[in-house]
Amino acid sequence: MQTTVFDQLGETVYHETLPNGLAVYLVPKEGFSKTYAVFTTRYGSIDSHFRLKNGEEINVPDGIAHFLEHKMFEKKELDVMHEFSKNGASCNAFTSFNRTAYLFSCTDKLDRNINLLLDYVQEPYFTEASVEKEKGIIGQEITMYDDNPDWKVYMNLLKAMYQKFPINIEIAGTIESISHITKDNLYQCYETFYHPANMVLLVVGSFQPETVMKWVRDNQSAKDFPPAPRIERIFPEEPAGVAKSRVEANLTVGLPKCLIGFKEKTNGLTGKDLLKRELTTKLVLDIAFGNSSALYQKWYDSGLITESFDFDYSGETDYGYSIIGGDTPDPDKLVTELQAGIRGLIQSGIHQQDFERAKRKKIGLFLRSLNSVEFIANQFTSYKFNGSELFSVVPTLESITREDVEARMKEHFVFEQMSVSIVRSASPQE
Template sequence: MQTTVFEQVNETVYHETLPNGLQVYLVPKQGFSKTYAVFTTRYGSIDSHFRTRNGEEVHVPDGIAHFLEHKMFEKQDWDVMHEFSKNGASCNAFTSFNRTAYLFSCTDKLEANLNLLLDYVQEPYFSDASVEKEKGIIGQEITMYDDNPDWKVYMNLLKAMYQRYPINIEIAGTIDSISKITKEMLYQCYETFYHPANMLLLVVGSFAPEAVMELIRNNQAAKQFPPAPKIERIFPEEPAEVAKQRIEHHLPVGIPKCMIGFKEKQCGLSQEALLKRELATKLLLDIAFGTSSALYQKWYDSGLITENFDVDYSGEQDYGYSIIGADTPDPDRLAEEVKLGIETLKQSGIAEDDFERAKRKKIGQFLRSLNSVEFIANQFTSYKFNGNDLFSVVPMLESITREDVEERMREHFLPEQMSVSIVRSASPQE
């Protein structure tokens, strides 16, 4: 078992690669009452086109990763949720664009819950009847998301920015696409993407690392797995240009919703370079549009934005985008104000005081977040799958200069890379 000490943030990570390829990470947090475990596969909604272990090219229906996540909770003769509940644990799961995670939190019976987590995720059971039943359940979920203005304004922004790359496709798919899912497809996707060599297990909380690692070793040694398949994902080539500059959708909302996105023009970064780009962009967004910025105060005081104004950045090796969003009575004006504010900042440059303040703020926020086992569990795997360590964020933040952030401003905030998504109630004449 390898031990890595991150002295700057006072964290220790224990790591071991098991014979079946499973990556196990343990982060003990002495004095915490809650322990959190997450079992994650590098498989998400974008992974619908791939080659199987025998070289066959497969294109499965949109939404199948999310469908598979739902079906993992169903067993032939026992109830996963009930078993966790008996052990005093709370369990859940989620599917994102590039990963599926199964998790639980508990204050007691960690050993029983950990064995349960590993066992139910590694014992799939699908039947024709249960698959058909699930289509109706997920169909209702899809309909609910279609009527959710917050989700709609976000997904429409991705559709506006991306022409071909599959993050412009709904994670849950469509009612039509999930109608094509079969039991055989689910097993095929499971066998391709749920091999331990494509997965990561993280446990964070109050426990003895040696004892927990031994429990995991024993659990995995008792199971038989075929050789790890070589996973070959197939993605379309994404043009640098946005698909559309603007998408407007009508839903009954009290005040219009607006999201402005900036699509990365060039991708392909990995590991430390990817982490640096993410953190520099988040610093830039805070300096330009954060709650202490002049633009935020101006817009808020004038009533152009409300308290739910937010900015964020999402960056992966194959895609990346910034989002600036708010409820606003005048979405078109907000979009123009964002463009104007960026151009003004490009001309004036970033003040050193503003840069240092934003950096201290980000470091402080991150250090406070490490008091949450949920934050560590949910962020750790995301960074690890990109070849980075969550606990390397602070030294990377400290290394970023004002010049780095200004360079990000020039290369990322490009008018031609900007898209706008608006959701508002239909006008009376419509």
């Protein structure tokens, strides 16, 4: 078992890659009452086109990763959620664009819960009848999201920005796409993407690392796994420009919702370079639009934005974009003023004082977040899959200069790669 000590943060990470390829990371937090465990596969909604070891190309229906997540909880003679509850644990799962995670939190019986987590995720059980039944359940979920204004304005923005890359496809798919999912599809995707070598187990909380690692070793050594499959994902080449510069929809909302997105080419960055780009971009956004910025104060004081106004950046090896916006009485004015504000900031440059304040704020927020096992559990694996390290955030932030931020601002804010998504309230006649 390898040990990595992050002296600056007072954190220690224990790591071991088991013979079957499973990467196990343990982050003990002395004095904490709650423990989190997350079992994650590098498999998400964008992974619908891939090539098998024999050269065969496979296209599966959209939404199958999310569908598979749902079906993993169904067993022939076991109620997974009830078992976790009996052990005093709360369990959950989620599917994103590029990963699927199964998790639990508990204050007791950690050994039972870890074994249960590993066992139910590594023992698939699908029948044609249960698959057909699940289509109706997930169909209702899809309909619910279609009627959710916050989700609608977000997904419409991704569809506007991306022409071909599958991030423009709903994570849950459509009612039409999931109607084509079969039991064989599910087993094929499971066998391809749920091999231990494509997965990470993270445990964070109050425990003895040697004891927990032994539990995991014993659990995995009792199981037989085939050789790890070679996973070759196939993605379409994404053009530089956006699919649409503007998209609007009508739903029942009090105020219109407006999101503005900037899409960028990622150039296949990984590891430290990818982490630095992410953190530099987030500094840019905070300096330009954070609640202490001149633009935010001007817009808020005039009533152009509400407290819902926010921003974020998603930077992965295969895609990257920022999103800015929220509720506003005048979406067109917000778009115009945002563009003018960006041009003005690029022209004037960033004041050293504003840069230093934003960096101190970012470091402070991150350090406080390390007091949350939920935060560590949700972020750790995401960074690992990108070849970087959650506990490298602070030294990376410290290395970023004002010149880095100014260069990144000019690189990222390209108006030809900007899209706008608006959701307005339907008019009475509609």
